[in-house]
Amino acid sequence: MxxxxxxxxxxxxxxxxxxxxxxxxxxxxxxxxxxxxxxxxxxxxxxxxxxxxxxxxxxxxxxxxxxxxxxxxxxxxxxxxxxxxxxxxxxxxxxxxxxxxxxxxxxxxxxxxxxxxxxxxxxxxxxxxxxxxxxxxxxxxxxxxxxxxxxxxxxxxxxxxxxxxxxxxxxxxxxxxxxxxxxxxxxxxxGRRASTLRASGTAAHASEPEAGTNAVYRACDAVGVVRDLDAPETEVLGHRLAGSLVVTGIDGGGAWNVVPDACEVTVDERTVPGERAALARAAEIEGVAWDVEQDLPxxxxxxxxxxxxxxxxxxxxxxxxxxxxxxxxxxxxxxxxxxxxxxxxxxxxxxxxxxxxxxxxxxxxxxxxxxxxxxxxxxxx
The missing domain is CATH 3.40.630.10 (Zn peptidases)
Structure with missing residues (x-):
């Protein structure tokens, strides 16, 4: 040895x-x-x-x-x-x-x-x-x-x-x-950027959905924005480096008969040097906040x-x-x-x-x- x-x-x-x-x-x-x-x-x-x-x-x-x-x-x-x-x-x-x-x-x-x-x-x-x-x-x-x-x-x-x-x-x-x-x-x-999109709304009885604001709908609108975003990419010393962007989870609602007042969406983004996906656009939807949980460069x-x-x-x-x-x-x-x-x-x-x-x-x-x-x-x- x-x-x-x-x-x-x-x-x-x-x-x-x-x-x-x-x-x-x-x-x-x-x-x-x-x-x-x-x-x-x-x-x-x-x-x-x-x-x-x-x-x-x-x-x-x-x-x-x-x-x-x-x-x-x-x-x-x-x-x-x-x-x-x-x-x-x-x-x-x-x-x-x-x-x-x-x-x-x-x-x-x-x-x-x-x-x-x-x-x-x-x-x-x-x-x-x-x-x-x-x-x-x-x-x-x-x-x-x-x-x-x-x-x-x-x-x-x-x-x-x-x-x-x-x-x-x-x-x-x-x-x-x-x-x-x-x-x-x-x-x-x-790199890796882990994000959470947090949608808020107003709870109501499901028999009267117009009395509340559905956080899941807002979260789905935010997911739609994410799906339309371009993943980042760049070139390093002649080599192409392409990132990725994907929704990895959604969690909202707690009962069959309640309009949900909160919903969270997790997003995994693989970043490249000098570039990031424009995730801030998802937070332009009313009632949606964007938090970065981890950002490995x-x-x-x-x-x-x-x-x-x-x-x-x-x-x-x-x-x-x-x-x-x-x-x-x-x-x-x-x-x-x-x-x-x-x-x-x-x-x-x-x-x-x-x-x-x-x-x-x-x-x-x-x-x-x-x-x-x-x-x-x-x-x-």
């Missing part, structure tokens, strides 16, 4: 769906034991983010200052590169959970099976080894966040406290988009040369020919890109593996990612 498989197994086995403290402890201790990086553990909810930096110049004694230092503060104009992942996972299926509360992990053929192998503990192991092995000319950061599966809690906390790398490779899945087993590079991904790489450099590194690490692709899923790259970090996504998970009861990752894809991350960091800047 090589070091990459061993470290992946070690990290995957640690329970991380209710509380990420233990796996964060393991990542932090590994960094302190195996690298000379300045390591910070912040106070983000549920165990804290782990952020480490290998700087080429003199290091500050303050972990915060090191982790948050931007190019204007280095004095020499250098830019920073971050390797970024998250160490929380979604709850395991029953057969993924051992009796002692750890996660089961096992190998079958060339794949590791277990909760988090694909999303994204395996990528974290690859990034840790790359962070240790590379000898960069510029500042390189490793960051693993809590709460990605709960709306980017850790990433948002870090950003609010000054975390702002210039460039980032986020280790979410990009394998198998162009061809099976090929590790590609995603230059954009969709999309990501678009704004530097073609960086995207090409990462793609070249991925090409040098595998037999297949990687291409630049777009992802349908939101990641922490959206929060970073939203605040000015140039991002791409490159990781071993394949479509359909994350969050499944039989979640697994290809060991070959893990090795490709480790070598690609090492090459990216070693060439930086």
């Amino acid at each position: 090589d070091e990459l498989e061993s470290l992946t197994r070690d990290l995957v086995a640690i329970s991380a769906h209710d509380d990420e403290t233990a796996v964060g402890d393991r990542i932090e201790s590994w960094l302190r034991e195996h690298t000379d990086a300045a390591v910070e553990r912040d106070d983000a909810p549920n165990g804290g983010n782990v952020i480490a930096r290998r700087a080429t110049g003199p290091r500050s004694p303050s972990g915060d200052a090191i982790a948050q230092r931007g190019p204007d503060e280095t004095g020499d104009g250098d830019t920073s590169l971050a390797l970024i992942g998250h160490h929380d996972v979604v709850p395991p299926a029953d057969d993924q959970l051992a009796d002692d509360g750890t996660y089961r992990v096992h190998r079958e053929g060339g794949r590791l099976y277990g909760r988090g192998t694909a999303d994204m503990t395996g990528a974290l192991a690859a990034m840790l080894l790359a962070f240790r092995e590379a000898e960069p000319a510029g500042d390189v950061v490793f960051a693993s966040f809590v709460g990605e599966e709960r709306g980017g809690i850790g990433a948002r906390h870090a950003i609010q406290n000054g975390f702002s790398p210039d460039y980032a490779v986020v280790g979410e899945g990009s394998t198998g988009y162009s061809a099976p087993e090929t590790v590609d590079v995603a230059v954009a991904h969709k 999309p990501m678009a790489c704004d530097d073609a040369a960086f995207a090409d450099a990462v793609t070249d590194a991925a090409a040098g690490a595998q037999a297949g020919a990687p291409t630049q692709v777009v992802k349908p899923h939101a990641t922490d790259a959206g929060w970073l890109a939203d605040t000015g970090t140039t991002c791409v996504v490159c990781g071993p998970a394949e479509p359909g593996e994350a969050h499944t009861d039989a979640e697994s990752v290809s060991l070959d894809a893990l090795r490709t990612c480790r070598d690609a991350y090492t090459a990216i960091a070693a060439r930086w800047p």
Whole structure:
């Protein structure tokens, strides 16, 4: 068993769906034991983010200052590169959970099976080894966040406290988009805006409907507006990225003989960089209010040369020919890109593996990612 498989197994086995403290402890201790990086553990909810930096110049004694230092503060104009992942996972299926509360992990053929192998503990192991092995000319950061599966809690906390790398490779899945087993590079991904349209009316006895105002009718009018709206779309580095817009639920009324005075409609919108559907038009209907419940930002790489450099590194690490692709899923790259970090996504998970009861990752894809991350960091800047 090589070091990459061993470290992946070690990290995957640690329970991380209710509380990420233990796996964060393991990542932090590994960094302190195996690298000379300045390591910070912040106070983000549920165990804290782990952020480490290998700087080429003199290091500050303050972990915060090191982790948050931007190019204007280095004095020499250098830019920073971050390797970024998250160490929380979604709850395991029953057969993924051992009796002692750890996660089961096992190998079958060339794949590791277990909760988090694909999303994204395996990528974290690859990034840790790359962070240790590379000898960069510029500042390189490793960051693993809590709460990605709960709306980017850790990433948002870090950003609010000054975390702002210039460039980032986020280790979410990009394998198998162009061809099976090929590790590609995603230059954009969709975001997600979850909305509720709330229609209000006036209750009345159903035998005299004219005495009330039917909230369900108003909600249906709002649904009609949504159906007529165009879904957002854009182009990123020559790749078309199309969003979507769909009503996913409607709830109103409480009795057969009562005109309903309230009705709610839920709407799922997959957003694209710079574009949103004009949902405000639905709120122009009398008695209808529009509330955004969640807005996970999309990501678009704004530097073609960086995207090409990462793609070249991925090409040098595998037999297949990687291409630049777009992802349908939101990641922490959206929060970073939203605040000015140039991002791409490159990781071993394949479509359909994350969050499944039989979640697994290809060991070959893990090795490709480790070598690609090492090459990216070693060439930086």
